[in-house]
Amino acid sequence: MFDAMFCTPAVLSATDADAWLREMLRVEAALARAGATVGLIPADDAASIGSACVPELFDAAELGARAVASATPVVPLLLDLRARVPQASARFVHLGATSQDVMDTALVLIARRCADLILGDLWAVGDLLADLADRHRGTAQIGRTLLRQAVPTSFGVVCAGWLAGVDEAVAGLVRARGRLPLQYGGPVGVHDTLGAAGPRLAEALGELLGLPVPTLPWHTRRGPLAELGAALGAVGGALATIATAIVLLSQDEVAEVAEGAAGVSSAMPHKRNPARSALVLACTHQIPGLVATVLASQPVELQRSAGRWQAEWPTLTTLLRLTAAAAGHARAALGSLRVDAERMITTAGRPVLPEAADLLVDRVLEEHRAARP
Known part of the structure; x- marks a missing residue:
């Protein structure tokens, strides 16, 4: 289901x-x-x-x-x-x-394969954000702090910030994947x-x-799996930040962005819901608790853990699945995202953009291009 x-x-x-x-x-x-x-x-x-x-x-x-x-x-x-x-x-x-040699190594092989699949979607997310940042570097948008209007920024800078977060999380996942060793x-x-x-x-x-x-x-040192869990948690956080913004900015009262393939309501035909962003949040909402379970598995009783080690198998399996789903849903949401640039500019009061806005976007785009495989 x-x-x-x-x-x-x-x-x-x-x-x-x-x-x-x-x-x-x-x-x-x-x-x-x-x-x-x-x-x-x-x-x-x-x-x-x-x-x-x-x-x-x-x-x-x-x-x-x-x-x-x-x-x-x-x-x-x-x-x-x-x-x-x-x-x-x-x-x-x-x-x-011993049994742990087989289970740990099988888990490593599974995790490395899944990381490759997740990274494919994350690089696509990054490319979509890079395009949005470049196209909307001149689109003024009111900044919002504590959910209240603050001072103007540009939607390009906002997207560049999302991109920087995703690229940082990608770097962490690449590093964690490469350090998963034989047991x-x-x-x-x-x-x-x-x-x-x-x-x-x-x-x-x-x-x-x-x-x-x-x-x-490393049967008594669970650092490689702790690093993987933390990296997946960072990915979830970066994607949740984007999804949260899409949900807030697509409210009828704001209406600055909208998912192009919005979901419908079973009871209210007029509604167009940010379904993909909601699913990103549904997935990432579960991730921190799973990361905590992975981290809690690090203490080992002498030469083999009694229970914590076994808990890693289903926990990391679910964590990989949820992170993959969040990356896929974010890719779909951003791929169809509609931006109402005129509404953004009007709400911001048609200001002169901060001088640093273009420079900040350029720096993030340059770093993204340099890191892209």
């Missing part, structure tokens, strides 16, 4: 149960290949394991139900995976790993079953999965 409002099709597909299963199996297959690369697994056994890591051979819903008994879906997954490989190969499944350390993070070969296998695994390999496993 609510998926289309609170997620995008691409991110929903990248975070659903099948996606988690796919990435967990991807980790197990890559682990077998990495083991063969460093000489810990015979090549034929690694190939047998890889051939069995096919998502269609497993039932994600059933694995989830069986996961309750061990508080992780990795345990039932391994039972089924070992049953699908030749007996001689089964002992090499999950080589030197591989075994039961207590010291490769105890592999000895000196453990770090070599980790390097090979990181190369296969395209992930940076940290100096130490």
Whole structure:
């Protein structure tokens, strides 16, 4: 019922149960290949394991139900995976790993994919704002502080401010995405079953999965996920600022902007509601609480958390979905935005614009162009 409002099709597909299963199996297959690369697994056994890591051979819903008994879906997954490989190969499944290695790395792979999708919409949002800022650099608008009329600015400067906020949030998300690392350390993070070969296998695994390999496993240091959560929170804040302004400026009493594809009312045919902006706010309203949950998961009891770690999986899944939806709705709202420049100018009293207005717009546009991939 609510998926289309609170997620995008691409991110929903990248975070659903099948996606988690796919990435967990991807980790197990890559682990077998990495083991063969460093000489810990015979090549034929690694190939047998890889051939069995096919998502269609497993039932994600059933694995989830069986996961309750061990508080992780990795345990039932391994039972089924070992049953699908030749007996001689089964002992090499999950080589030197623990459940957290698989879950954390699968989460990292999912998060990096979703971040790429979110960033695509955010760059489009930025480009739309850059166009608005440039086109309306000369459109006077009354500034409003504490929701009261203040002194004139320009709508171009306002849009440039929104753009700067989005670009700052984008930079944070790019940074957080790039710092999401491989997790591989075994039961207590010291490769105890592999000895000196453990770090070599980790390097090979990181190369296969395209992930940076940290100096130490990060099972007791949740900083990478905290940074991701905070970055998604910053994105939500930047988008909520824009959506709030559109909602306020599109009121009948103000009517300076309007969504071009406005929503309708079930009871009042005359109404045209800022539906996309409302959805941005509905999504971003939920984000701070989820970020707080991610941050609250940082304390770890000794070598593995009992409960906080498990809480990260659904929390970050929902956080990625809501951020993606907010970015998509903001893109749609800005893409159809109608600006009543004459009404803005009239309300502002047709003032002479501040001398710095053009300079400020130019600086933000220059920074946006320089950062754009």
